[in-house]
Amino acid sequence: MEPFKVLxxxxxxxxxxxxxxxxxxxxxxxxxxxxxxxxxxxxFYKTRKTTGDDARVKTxxxxxxxxxDLGIYLNSTDMYDDFIKLVEEYKxxxxxxxxxxxxxxxxxxxxxxxKQRFPYVPTIVGGIHSTISSDEVxxxxxxxxxxxxxxxxxxxxxxxxxxxxLPDKNIRNLCVKKGxxxxxxxxxxPANLSELPFQDWEIFDKRRIFKPMGGKIMRVGCFELDRxxxxxxxxxxxxxxxxxxxxxNYRQKDVKKFIEEVEFMKDKxxxxxxxxxxxxxxxxxxxxxxxxxxxxxGKIQLNFWGEARPETVTEExxxxxxxxxxxxxxxxxxxxxxxxxxxxxxxxxxxxxxxxFEILHKTSLRICANSIIGFPGExxxxxxxxxxxxxxxxxxxxxxHVFNPYRGTPLYDLCCEKGYIPKGExxxxxxxxxxxxxxxxxxxxxxxxxxxxxxxxKLPKERWPEIQIAEKFDEQGNAKFEELKKxxxxxxx
Numbered sequence: 001m002e003p004f005k006v007l008x009x010x011x012x013x014x015x016x017x018x019x020x021x022x023x024x025x026x027x028x029x030x031x032x033x034x035x036x037x038x039x040x041x042x043x044f045y046k047t048r049k050t051t052g053d054d055a056r057v058k059t060x061x062x063x064x065x066x067x068x069d070l071g072i073y074l075n076s077t078d079m080y081d082d083f084i085k086l087v088e089e090y091k092x093x094x095x096x097x098x099x100x101x102x103x104x105x106x107x108x109x110x111x112x113x114x115k116q117r118f119p120y121v122p123t124i125v126g127g128i129h130s131t132i133s134s135d136e137v138x139x140x141x142x143x144x145x146x147x148x149x150x151x152x153x154x155x156x157x158x159x160x161x162x163x164x165x166l167p168d169k170n171i172r173n174l175c176v177k178k179g180x181x182x183x184x185x186x187x188x189x190p191a192n193l194s195e196l197p198f199q200d201w202e203i204f205d206k207r208r209i210f211k212p213m214g215g216k217i218m219r220v221g222c223f224e225l226d227r228x229x230x231x232x233x234x235x236x237x238x239x240x241x242x243x244x245x246x247x248x249n250y251r252q253k254d255v256k257k258f259i260e261e262v263e264f265m266k267d268k269x270x271x272x273x274x275x276x277x278x279x280x281x282x283x284x285x286x287x288x289x290x291x292x293x294x295x296x297x298g299k300i301q302l303n304f305w306g307e308a309r310p311e312t313v314t315e316e317x318x319x320x321x322x323x324x325x326x327x328x329x330x331x332x333x334x335x336x337x338x339x340x341x342x343x344x345x346x347x348x349x350x351x352x353x354x355x356x357f358e359i360l361h362k363t364s365l366r367i368c369a370n371s372i373i374g375f376p377g378e379x380x381x382x383x384x385x386x387x388x389x390x391x392x393x394x395x396x397x398x399x400x401h402v403f404n405p406y407r408g409t410p411l412y413d414l415c416c417e418k419g420y421i422p423k424g425e426x427x428x429x430x431x432x433x434x435x436x437x438x439x440x441x442x443x444x445x446x447x448x449x450x451x452x453x454x455x456x457x458k459l460p461k462e463r464w465p466e467i468q469i470a471e472k473f474d475e476q477g478n479a480k481f482e483e484l485k486k487x488x489x490x491x492x493x
Contacts, residue, residue, distance in 0.1 A: 004036065005093045006035055006092060006094050007038050007039075007040060007086070007087065007090055007096070008098060009039075009083070011098065012041060013043075013048075015053060015067065017043060018211050018222050018275060019201055021199055024203075025152060025197065025199050025200075026155060028196075030155065033160070035163075037203055039204060040086055042106070044074050044075050046074050047103075050432060053212060055429070056399075056431060059432075059451045059453070060489070060493070061398060061400060063215030063493050067217065070217060084114075084117060093121075094162060095122070097127075099129060100129055101427050102428060108140060108143075111125070112142045122144045123143055123144050124144065124147060124155065124158065124174075125137050125143050128237050128240075131146075131148045131149055134146045134175050134184075138175050138177055144176075145174055145177070147174060148174070148175060149244065150190060152191055152196065154171060154172060157171050158171055170183065171185060189248070190228075193227055193257075194257045198265065199223075211275070213275075213328070215493070218272040219272045220272070220274070221262070222274075222277050223265075223274065223277060224253060224277045225258055226250065226252045226281070227251050230280055231346075232345060233334075233344050233346060234345045235344060236409065252284065259299055259300065263299050266302065273302060274303070275304070275305055276305060276307075282308045289317065290320075293320050297323070301325065305328045305329070307329065309346075310356035318359055328365060333386070333393070335375065336350065336371075336390065337386065357395065361394070367395045368398075369390055369399065371399065373400065373401075373449055373450060374402045374446040375411070376403075376415050377440070379440055379441065380441055387453065387457055398453065400453040400454065402432070403430070403436070404428050404430045404435065405425060407427070412425075434450075448472060452484075455467045470484055
C-alpha cells in the first residue's frame, strides 16, 4: 500500500525562524507510523511590512541583525501560487493547518484556495486558536476536521482511518464535519512527553536553523523540557489549557530523554546554541534540577537561554545554571503596578521582583526583563510604575511588549465586557500591534510609550521631557526619537 501523504501548512510570521517543537514532534509521530510528511512554510515569505524582530529593533529591545549577511533572503514568489504548485506535485491525502490567532486568517486562505482547486482533499486545522474557537473554525466550508487540544496522536489516528477507509467520526480530540452534522469527541489525556519521539527537523527549510540571539545569528535548536505551565496568568493561553485539562496539562519530560534528544540534534545539525522551551523550569524538584545540571555539563556543553518567574529565582540555582552554560535569562516582570499584577494573577511583590534581580546581578548572565503595557484599564501612571521598577532592577535587556487580548483568556472576556474590543476580535502581534480602544489612554500613546520605554528606563530622569517628545509619531517626535535611538544604541545595545 502506498504511504499516506500529509501536507502540513505552518502559517508563520515572517522570519520567526525558531523551529517549533510541537510541529516537529507531530511530523516524527506521523513518520514513525509510516506516513509521508511535507511542510509548506510561510516563514520566508513577506507576510507583513515589519517582522517581529524588526519591531523589536525599532523599539530598542534588541540589536539589529540581517539574515542577508548569511545569504538568507525572503522568497520573491507568491506563497499561495507556490502552495498550489506543491499540492499539484505532491498530491496529499490530507492537508493540515497549524496556526495561532495572529496567523489564522492567513492560514485559512490556503485552505480556501486548496478547496477551490482540489475540493476532494480533506483538511484539518489545529493549534490554540482552533481549540478555543472550534465551532467558528469548523463552520468554514474549507475545513473538514478541527483538532481540539494536542494533535500528535489524534492526527495519526485520523491518517490511519483515512488510509484504510475506516470510520473517523469518533476520534478523540477531533471535531468532525459530515455534511450538516458535527461530531464532537472527548479529549484524550495529555501526551506523556517522555514517550514522544525526537523532533523531525527534516521537513523544515534548512534556513530555519538560524535565529538571532543576543544580537548574533546562530544555529539554534529549541527543545521542550516540559509542556504547559503550573501557573494560570489571566492573559495567557495556559489559563485556558489548565482549565480544559483540569490542571493536568503541565507535564515534565524525563531529563535523560531530553538530554538524549538535544545531544542527537546537536551533533546532527551542528547546533551552536540551545533555546530551552520551559515556561517554569525553576519550579522543578531539587532532584530533577540537579539531574539536568549534571547531564547538561557532561553531555551537551553548549550555552543556552531560559526563562523564569521572579519568585522561583534562588542564588544556588542561578549559580548552578551559570556553571552549566546558561548565559542569558528572561524574567517576567510584566507590570510594576501591584494592582495590575493582581488582575494578571501574578501575586509576587515588588520586593520579590527586586530580590530576584539582585541575585541575578551576582552572576555573569545577560539579564532580560519582560514587561507588558496597555493592559485593560491601565493608566499612564501605572505604566510609569512599570518603568520605575525596571529602573530599579537594571536589566541588561529591556523587552517591552504591548498587551493583546487572546481568545480563551479571562482578560479577553474582560476587554469584550468593557467594550475595549469588538466581539470576535482575534488580537495582533504582541511585539507591535495594539488593538484596544480605551477611554483613559489612546493606541498612539501606548505605542509611543512602547518605543520610548527603554529610554525612560535607562536615561536620567532629567532627560524625560525630551523623551516625552519622542513618544509622538509626528515630525518633531520622530526626529527626536531617531536622535535618542542613536544614543541609546551606542550606549546600551
